[in-house]
Amino acid sequence: MIEISHDDALYYLKQMMQIRQFEDKIMDLLSQNIAQGGSHLYAGEEAIAVGTIAAIRPDDYIVSTHRGHGHSIAKGGKLPELMAEILGKATGVCKGKGGSLHLADVSTGNLGANGIVGGGMGIGTGAGLSIKMRKTDQVMLCFFGDGALNLGIFHECLNMAAVWKLPVVYICENNLYGMSVSVKRACAVQDLTKRALAYDMPSQSVDGMDVLAVNEAASHWVEYARGGKGPSLLICNAYRYYGHSRSDPRNYRTKEEEQEWHDRDPIKAFSQRCVKENILSQPEVETLEQEVAAEIEQAVKFAIDSPWPQPEELYEDVYA
Amino acid sequence: MREITYRQALNEALAEEMERDPTVFIMGEDVAIYGGAYGVTRGLYERFGEERVRDSAISEVAIVGAGLGAAITGMRPVTEIMYVDFIPLCMGQLNNQVAKIRYMFGGKTKVPLVIRTEGGAGRSLGAHHSQSLESWFIHIPGIKVVMPSVPYDAKGLLKSSIREDNPILFIEHKILYNTKGEVPEEDYTLPIGVADVKREGEDVTVIAYSQMLLFALQAAEELGKEGISAEVIDPRTLLPLDIDTITNSVKKTNRAIIVEEDCKTGGTGAEIGMQIMENAFDYLDSPVVRVAGADVPMPKSSALEELAIPSKEGIIEAVRKLVG
Ligand SMILES: Cc1ncc(C[n+]2csc(CCOP(=O)(O)OP(=O)(O)O)c2C)c(N)n1
Numbered sequence: 001m002i003e004i005s006h007d008d009a010l011y012y013l014k015q016m017m018q019i020r021q022f023e024d025k026i027m028d029l030l031s032q033n034i035a036q037g038g039s040h041l042y043a044g045e046e047a048i049a050v051g052t053i054a055a056i057r058p059d060d061y062i063v064s065t066h067r068g069h070g071h072s073i074a075k076g077g078k079l080p081e082l083m084a085e086i087l088g089k090a091t092g093v094c095k096g097k098g099g100s101l102h103l104a105d106v107s108t109g110n111l112g113a114n115g116i117v118g119g120g121m122g123i124g125t126g127a128g129l130s131i132k133m134r135k136t137d138q139v140m141l142c143f144f145g146d147g148a149l150n151l152g153i154f155h156e157c158l159n160m161a162a163v164w165k166l167p168v169v170y171i172c173e174n175n176l177y178g179m180s181v182s183v184k185r186a187c188a189v190q191d192l193t194k195r196a197l198a199y200d201m202p203s204q205s206v207d208g209m210d211v212l213a214v215n216e217a218a219s220h221w222v223e224y225a226r227g228g229k230g231p232s233l234l235i236c237n238a239y240r241y242y243g244h245s246r247s248d249p250r251n252y253r254t255k256e257e258e259q260e261w262h263d264r265d266p267i268k269a270f271s272q273r274c275v276k277e278n279i280l281s282q283p284e285v286e287t288l289e290q291e292v293a294a295e296i297e298q299a300v301k302f303a304i305d306s307p308w309p310q311p312e313e314l315y316e317d318v319y320a
Numbered sequence: 321m322r323e324i325t326y327r328q329a330l331n332e333a334l335a336e337e338m339e340r341d342p343t344v345f346i347m348g349e350d351v352a353i354y355g356g357a358y359g360v361t362r363g364l365y366e367r368f369g370e371e372r373v374r375d376s377a378i379s380e381v382a383i384v385g386a387g388l389g390a391a392i393t394g395m396r397p398v399t400e401i402m403y404v405d406f407i408p409l410c411m412g413q414l415n416n417q418v419a420k421i422r423y424m425f426g427g428k429t430k431v432p433l434v435i436r437t438e439g440g441a442g443r444s445l446g447a448h449h450s451q452s453l454e455s456w457f458i459h460i461p462g463i464k465v466v467m468p469s470v471p472y473d474a475k476g477l478l479k480s481s482i483r484e485d486n487p488i489l490f491i492e493h494k495i496l497y498n499t500k501g502e503v504p505e506e507d508y509t510l511p512i513g514v515a516d517v518k519r520e521g522e523d524v525t526v527i528a529y530s531q532m533l534l535f536a537l538q539a540a541e542e543l544g545k546e547g548i549s550a551e552v553i554d555p556r557t558l559l560p561l562d563i564d565t566i567t568n569s570v571k572k573t574n575r576a577i578i579v580e581e582d583c584k585t586g587g588t589g590a591e592i593g594m595q596i597m598e599n600a601f602d603y604l605d606s607p608v609v610r611v612a613g614a615d616v617p618m619p620k621s622s623a624l625e626e627l628a629i630p631s632k633e634g635i636i637e638a639v640r641k642l643v644g
Pocket residue numbers: 040066067115116117118144145146147148173175177178179240244349378380402406409
């Protein structure tokens with residue numbers, strides 16, 4: 001038995017579907033060269049963004065990674081503005097200046113994706129410091145990939161946050177690879193929760209394909225932070241479906257491994273479970289899927305029809 | 321002669337030097353199984369094995385720092401930093417350790433370290449994957465900065481860089497990897513610190529490197545049709561700069577334009593232009609002109625990105641104005 005209300009179930013499912021369809025669509029747009037540059041797609045990892053961000057309030061903060069579309073959507077970003085940003089249009093949430101790698105929406109408390117691995121970790125830690133100094137009861141969810149675990153900034157930030165008891169939940173999205181290099185080959189310690197031991201910080205590992213498990217764990221650590229007890233490290237284990245980028249030959253992982261994770265698809269698993277336990281009906285799920293598809297189509301149309309930034313925009317926003 | 325890509329030329333240089341010298345090894349992110357983010361090290365892991373082609377964790381500071389340690393103790397590391405935009409992460413290692421150790425040790429050590437990286441705009445990748453930071457690096461005595469623009473130079477200069485006993489920052493350009501050019505089959509190297517006259521001309525000297533060399537050559541071609549004869553010089557190495565080749569040309573043409581992709585303020589053009597002033601002021605008929613990148617972070621939108629760096633049209637216009 002799962003304990004979830006009909007409305008919550010619908011909300012989780014809708015967000016996960018939005019993210020999946022958004023990403024599948026971008027893959028299309030990239031192939032048609034309508035979307036330019038790179039986009040790191042979040043398909044397969046939806047349950048992490050949705051489950052964790054459902055555990056916080058609208059006035060709480062998140063900071064994201066180079067794989068940031070899912071976080072932006074879950075934090076309440078508007079699909080048309082996000083899509084327009086990824087296409088580099090003037091109507092984008094960052095006026096076309098940031099793009100996929102720098103999707104940010106300060107109005108929703110989203111302090112941005114980042115082109116630098118680990119680049120958000122200082123921002124997340126500093127937002128935690130600011131929360132503490134301003135004496136609000138907000139919380140920061142600081143996302144990063146397994147790849148960021150081996151950068152100095154990871155250690156510097158976790159140590160600082162632990163010493164100063166900052167209200168930050170560090171969320172490691174472990175999808176087994178940093179580009180082509182597996183955690184097995186990159187990390188000396190395989191039980192990633194142990195990384196927190198050095199900073200005397202609590203840590204937990206959770207199935208990142210299970211939105212409810214993620215939400216339960218995140219809720220615990222969010223309340224822990226909000227209660228003034230300090231930071232924590234939450235490891236969410238999931239899988240990136242697409243290649244790292246379009247040119248990725250995916251020769252570092254096997255088809256069998258990919259299939260195993262697809263078999264545990266977070267959206268399918270959750271919707272089937274909800275239907276089985278009579279929380280949602282099958283027609284409801286199907287209708288939702290169609291509604292989301294229509295929403296994504298609208299977002300794409302908005303983005304494609306939107307104007308490019310004007311030349312004078314080039315020199316604007318460099319300084320306040 | 322056969323034609324190969326810039327990527328292939330670099331790949332051959334690495335393979336040949338690894339074959340020639342067992343102390344040469346490669347270390348960086350995704351250089352082994354993946355073959356490098358831009359495919360430069362493809363096939364080397366299969367050929368030379370994991371001991372000599374090492375995938376590291378995402379640890380830029382350790383890659384460069386450990387590269388230095390290995391270099392001063394008998395190895396010849398060729399490290400790769402995936403984007404020049406990530407060099408600032410390991411700038412402390414590069415600037416404080418790599419560049420200065422020999423001097424600080426009174427000349428008692430050598431640093432045969434290559435740091436290969438890749439930069440520049442043109443793929444709509446935004447502010448963290450499109451920068452041209454070379455002017456930061458020419459401000460660091462103790463390293464050499466090499467920026468080849470054509471496959472022939474890329475191969476010859478990378479081979480020399482690997483054989484060199486000084487630290488080399490070798491900056492490739494993402495847009496150049498698929499460009500082709502003539503490269504001989506037989507072994508050759510090119511001297512570091514020597515510029516190359518890519519096109520001879522009489523009316524104006526255009527100095528351009530990396531992607532901008534291609535733009536400058538296209539511009540010179542069109543200008544030629546209007547009867548303006550541009551001499552195009554590729555410094556190939558920015559530090560040390562072969563100012564003699566440049567001033568010899570300026571003494572002939574009496575006019576100089578520098579084309580650079582990096583931000584104009586404090587850019588490479590400022591340094592090259594000043595050296596022209598110091599060495600050939602009496603020969604100049606007009607002030608040295610810079611066609612440079614805008615002083616802004618690189619915008620993602622392709623509509624703005626193309627305005628943020630020099631274009632062929634911009635170069636043509638600047639030359640017309642200078643010569644006309
Ligand atoms: C400092 C830095 N080094 C390297 C890169 C290139 N790069 C971009 S994403 C990536 C892999 C990151 O892996 P991980 O943190 O596990 O996130 P994932 O892509 O798996 O979501 C790499 C190496 C970068 N952007 N920044």
